[in-house]
Amino acid sequence: MSKQSGRGRVAGLPGWDRCAVMGVVNVTPDSFSDGGRWFDTTSAVKHGLALVEEGADLVDVGGESTRPGATRVDEDEELR
Structure with missing residues (x-):
């Protein structure tokens, strides 16, 4: 059986x-992981670029808290 199991390669990711x-x-x-260190846009972008320089193949930006009782982010804000 092929280890790819019929799945195609995703552009930009390793094989x-x-x-x-x-x-x-x-x-x-x-x-909880960084205490809001990357909350402002400039710091967040700088950190994301540093992660790529350090070897990240992709960067996930977490923009909504998942802690119990956290305020939900509305759709317009997510798309902004």
């Missing part, structure tokens, strides 16, 4: 010979 590395930038003020 099947290694795992992709994902960097995470949490941009919520109450982030």
Whole structure:
């Protein structure tokens, strides 16, 4: 059986010979992992670029807190 199992390659990501590395930038003020360090736009972009320089294949930007009782982000803000 092929290790690709019929799945195609995703543009910009490594092939099947290694795992992709994902960097995470949490941009919520109450982030448990960084205490809101990347909350302002300039810091968040700078950190995301640094993650790519350090080897991240893709960057996830966390823009909505998942803690219990957190305020939801509305659709317009998500799309902005």
